[in-house]
Amino acid sequence: MGPMKTNRQYDDIIDLEYFCHRDAAVDRSELHRRDRNIMLENREQPAGGDQPTNRQLVRLWLSARRGSSFPGPDRKSPGSIFGDTYLLARNLAGIKGILVGLLAGFSFFTYAGTTPVNVFHFLLLFVVPQLVLVGLLLAAWLLRPLLPGLKLPSFYSLLLRGMLTRIAAFIHKRWLHKMAADQRVSVSHAFGIFKARSSVYGSLFYWPLFALFQLFAIGFNLGLLAMILIKISTSDLAFGWQSTLQFSAEALHRAVALAALPWSWFVTQGSSYPSLAQIEGSRIILKEGIYHLTTGNLIAWWPFLVFCLLFYGLFLRLALFVTGKIMEHRSLQKLSFDTPACIALFRRMQTPLLSTRGTPEQEKIMAAEQAGPQVPEHPPATSSLSPQVVLIPEDIQSLCPVEELEPLLRSQGMSIKKIQCFMISYEEDHRLLRLLAEMRWDPGEGIFLLMEGWMVPLIGFLSFLKELRKTLPDRTIINIGLIGRPGATAFSQVSAEDLALWQQKVGALGDPYLTLSPLLPRSSL
Numbered sequence: 001m002g003p004m005k006t007n008r009q010y011d012d013i014i015d016l017e018y019f020c021h022r023d024a025a026v027d028r029s030e031l032h033r034r035d036r037n038i039m040l041e042n043r044e045q046p047a048g049g050d051q052p053t054n055r056q057l058v059r060l061w062l063s064a065r066r067g068s069s070f071p072g073p074d075r076k077s078p079g080s081i082f083g084d085t086y087l088l089a090r091n092l093a094g095i096k097g098i099l100v101g102l103l104a105g106f107s108f109f110t111y112a113g114t115t116p117v118n119v120f121h122f123l124l125l126f127v128v129p130q131l132v133l134v135g136l137l138l139a140a141w142l143l144r145p146l147l148p149g150l151k152l153p154s155f156y157s158l159l160l161r162g163m164l165t166r167i168a169a170f171i172h173k174r175w176l177h178k179m180a181a182d183q184r185v186s187v188s189h190a191f192g193i194f195k196a197r198s199s200v201y202g203s204l205f206y207w208p209l210f211a212l213f214q215l216f217a218i219g220f221n222l223g224l225l226a227m228i229l230i231k232i233s234t235s236d237l238a239f240g241w242q243s244t245l246q247f248s249a250e251a252l253h254r255a256v257a258l259a260a261l262p263w264s265w266f267v268t269q270g271s272s273y274p275s276l277a278q279i280e281g282s283r284i285i286l287k288e289g290i291y292h293l294t295t296g297n298l299i300a301w302w303p304f305l306v307f308c309l310l311f312y313g314l315f316l317r318l319a320l321f322v323t324g325k326i327m328e329h330r331s332l333q334k335l336s337f338d339t340p341a342c343i344a345l346f347r348r349m350q351t352p353l354l355s356t357r358g359t360p361e362q363e364k365i366m367a368a369e370q371a372g373p374q375v376p377e378h379p380p381a382t383s384s385l386s387p388q389v390v391l392i393p394e395d396i397q398s399l400c401p402v403e404e405l406e407p408l409l410r411s412q413g414m415s416i417k418k419i420q421c422f423m424i425s426y427e428e429d430h431r432l433l434r435l436l437a438e439m440r441w442d443p444g445e446g447i448f449l450l451m452e453g454w455m456v457p458l459i460g461f462l463s464f465l466k467e468l469r470k471t472l473p474d475r476t477i478i479n480i481g482l483i484g485r486p487g488a489t490a491f492s493q494v495s496a497e498d499l500a501l502w503q504q505k506v507g508a509l510g511d512p513y514l515t516l517s518p519l520l521p522r523s524s525l
Helices: 005-024 028-040 054-067 078-108 119-143 155-171 173-179 181-191 206-234 249-259 278-283 301-336 340-350 362-370 394-399 404-408 426-438 459-471 495-508
Strands: 388-395 416-422 444-451 479-481 514-518
Touching: 005 054, 005 426, 028 054, 028 340, 054 340, 078 119, 078 206, 119 301, 155 362, 181 249, 206 301, 206 362, 249 301, 340 514, 362 416, 388 394, 388 404, 388 514, 404 416, 416 426, 459 479, 459 495, 495 514
Parallel strands: 388 416, 388 444, 444 479, 479 514
Antiparallel strands: none
């Protein structure tokens, strides 16, 4: 299975979020059977018997899920909708930029023969703003290593995110109407990763918007250049300069020569920028008019203006576009699929099923487990147990013996590293947070909180979760396991209503590395 293309990777990320959101309410045992079956039915194995990578597992899983959930060409997945929308937005950005450039050039170069085109106006309108925007962007990139909290400029995303959202709603309205209510909610969730999943994907979705902005600017510069050349070829344009500020022609000549450095080395001096005599001869003095100015001096500016637009407009935007594509590729390569939902998915795909009920479907899967060479001989890394610091409320700690808790955690791919009691008092909880902050955390280790699902999550507990996130290393997974009303033992089934309430409250925190699930799956009843 080859590497994913850039545009396909964005489609896959959107669909991955969509399907993971839909799977949140499905029983773990059902997910395990389905995802393990997807893995076993895969006949494409990496060369040399190597373990499949996370990207390969994602592509395999998404291919199967798309085929079952969106079987026809008229039913598009959220990722396909995003891909189509982005393609449309990309084409519109380029075309719109060209049209705006043509219109701007036509309006600016309308010349009645009495007032020459002021070169200062041209530079201030079409060249300087582009240089200022690029300068701000480069300054942000240079300052970011010095100030880690500094974010990239938001004017790109603020402008283009709204445009992209409106186009998506307009173009794909007919697909959304055909979806069920829960599917429409999942689509909204999937597209919501632009802002809600920024801690997972970082600037990943910034670069497509950045590229759209550069495409618009490239089109604008092309349209403006085309209109300049058309006007120069078909009309008698005159160029001059004037200013209330009393600076000399020599000072302007030095500034023009400095600006022309990028192209003056390969263009003859007479064509790259005006000479000192031509600059003096093209100065417009209001009370004298233009009748005393010669044609040679009035037309000497247009090559300089064209080169300015080429180097400081078009070529600079092309360089930014290529840079954006390189940064986009690097961001995609760094994507590690390390969220709780992805880790659970990889574990389900690579962990053999253990069952004694012997239904026909399970027998088929178990037979494939034994027969196919596609099953890795060595346990995959994702199936190894993840050590957890287990936090148990004080009032139920005596009802949670380790010998009963440990098998339940093992069934979810976790092991007990340490058990701590919490929710004793405000002071004790903060002492626990300090203790956790001083601990050494190895990769893959996390926190497991055992909570009573029949009790409403209180504000104090939600505040504790926020403080816990600040205390732990970045991207440390916090697992919350819910149990029902305790009896002789605390390990009872949580009701669906209580689980839904907890999902709503905990989900409002917006923490992508916080996972919530019942400790006992429904199949254990």
